Amino acid sequence: MESRWRNRIVAVIFILLLIIMGLSAGGRSRITWVENIFGSALSPVEKGIASFSNFVSEKIDPLRNVWNYSQLNYELKEENQALKEELVELTLALKETDELDHLSNQLNYIRDNDISDYVTANVIAKDPGNWYSMFTIDVGSDDGLTKNSTVINGDGLVGLVYEVGYNWSKVIALIDHKSSVAFETLTVSDDYDGLIKGTIDFTLRGEFFDPQADIQVGEMIITSGLGIYPKGIIIGKITEIVPNDNKLLKEIVVEPAVNFKKINKVIVVPYEEIDYEK
Amino acid sequence: MKNRTVIVVMLINFLLSVTILQGIRINGVLANTTIILVVSFAIIYGSREGFVAAITAGILQDLFVSKIIGINLICYVVIAVAIGLFDESLFKDNVLTPIVMFVLSTFSYHIIFYFFMFFFSDTLTIDYLIPVVLTEVVYNTVLGVIMYGVILRRTHGYGLR
Numbered sequence: 001m002e003s004r005w006r007n008r009i010v011a012v013i014f015i016l017l018l019i020i021m022g023l024s025a026g027g028r029s030r031i032t033w034v035e036n037i038f039g040s041a042l043s044p045v046e047k048g049i050a051s052f053s054n055f056v057s058e059k060i061d062p063l064r065n066v067w068n069y070s071q072l073n074y075e076l077k078e079e080n081q082a083l084k085e086e087l088v089e090l091t092l093a094l095k096e097t098d099e100l101d102h103l104s105n106q107l108n109y110i111r112d113n114d115i116s117d118y119v120t121a122n123v124i125a126k127d128p129g130n131w132y133s134m135f136t137i138d139v140g141s142d143d144g145l146t147k148n149s150t151v152i153n154g155d156g157l158v159g160l161v162y163e164v165g166y167n168w169s170k171v172i173a174l175i176d177h178k179s180s181v182a183f184e185t186l187t188v189s190d191d192y193d194g195l196i197k198g199t200i201d202f203t204l205r206g207e208f209f210d211p212q213a214d215i216q217v218g219e220m221i222i223t224s225g226l227g228i229y230p231k232g233i234i235i236g237k238i239t240e241i242v243p244n245d246n247k248l249l250k251e252i253v254v255e256p257a258v259n260f261k262k263i264n265k266v267i268v269v270p271y272e273e274i275d276y277e278k
Numbered sequence: 279m280k281n282r283t284v285i286v287v288m289l290i291n292f293l294l295s296v297t298i299l300q301g302i303r304i305n306g307v308l309a310n311t312t313i314i315l316v317v318s319f320a321i322i323y324g325s326r327e328g329f330v331a332a333i334t335a336g337i338l339q340d341l342f343v344s345k346i347i348g349i350n351l352i353c354y355v356v357i358a359v360a361i362g363l364f365d366e367s368l369f370k371d372n373v374l375t376p377i378v379m380f381v382l383s384t385f386s387y388h389i390i391f392y393f394f395m396f397f398f399s400d401t402l403t404i405d406y407l408i409p410v411v412l413t414e415v416v417y418n419t420v421l422g423v424i425m426y427g428v429i430l431r432r433t434h435g436y437g438l439r
Binding site: 014017018020021024025035038039042045046049050052053057124125126127128129130131132134135136162168170172199201 | 292293294295296297298299300301306307308310311312339341342343344345346347348349350351352391394395398402406410411414
């Protein structure tokens with residue numbers, strides 16, 4: 001008798017779990033208050049341990065890199081020179097932009113890409129499994145975050161907010177294999193559009209929509225504003241153009257600008273619906 | 279062993295594995311200390327503690343660092359229940375027992391995970407998964423045998439043969 005009851009209870013619980021899995025797949029826009037409270041209690045503890053471990057790894061890091069220092073020095077000197085040349089070009093371009101800005105203000109065009117309500121956050125936990133690249137940050141709905149807010153870093157785009165609690169949120173990184181971003185190339189004329197997806201080995205693969213796009217290895221790509229991410233965030237640099245017999249799309253491999261192995265501080269931009277009727 | 283102790287140990291394990299243990303990755307792969315602890319508790323203490331450990335660890339890992347609620351819970355509970363079925367026929371102080379159990383449980387965890395993710399169209403490619411799973415199996419087994427020996431010595435006073 002007893003074991004029949006037990007089997008029924010186990011079967012019911014199993015079916016309930018399957019239902020919960022189905023309901024929660026894809027991320028929910030508001031999570032239950034039980035999880036919220038539990039997570040809000042746990043998040044400061046995780047934050048404490050994470051900051052301690054960051055402190056320790058910061059102390060150990062210089063020791064780990066001691067063999068590379070002379071090579072690193074040489075590379076930095078070369079990069080410095082290249083950057084100085086670029087700085088001159090950019091200053092000239094900036095002057096021109098200033099003049100055009102002045103002109104557009106006089107003509108009363110509305111500039112609608114001002115992002116002013118961003119929030120800084122620390123990474124307090126990373127996914128301990130080996131399947132996905134998710135991490136948890138220590139800001140939540142109390143600071144104005146909503147699902148699908150963009151997460152960026154000083155170097156570029158990091159990812160997307162997946163679920164939000166009171167003072168913590170789950171973030172999916174760009175390199176996770178379900179993330180996809182619409183991008184365009186960072187050139188002054190002829191910016192080509194495309195779509196890029198994460199692959200697990202820390203690179204991104206994607207396609208341009210135009211198969212005759214004239215692009216070279218080494219160009220930067222940025223978000224194009226079509227879709228969830230706002231426009232103008234650096235994604236990475238093209239490292240390889242895959243020769244493709246299928247002439248429909250041009251395939252590229254991109255190295256992300258953010259070092260995903262060492263993310264500690266991020267900036268979150270809350271998600272706003274862009275009102276296209278303005 | 280009281281339920282409280284098991285819950286506290288799994289909580290501490292979760293907190294450490296999401297923060298400090300992330301720095302100790304071999305080739306990008308992390309040892310799944312949760313599997314090690316669940317299997318060790320199930321073998322050494324019996325199915326009740328293994329069950330409590332699996333439920334606690336599964337709930338914690340799902341709520342905080344998982345895309346889909348419930349998947350880790352099912353994986354760990356299946357592992358704990360399966361070991362509970364073998365409970366009486368295992369020699370608990372032979373070194374082969376933890377080795378075989380850790381290899382089998384790590385493979386089962388990934389197979390069940392893949393099975394559920396298949397239904398959500400969220401799978402990784404097999405030729406990425408194979409080196410990751412194999413590295414994790416080796417890492418788990420090596421670390422697991424050490425931890426299993428420590429737990430065995432602390433509870434029963436004798437170590438692994």
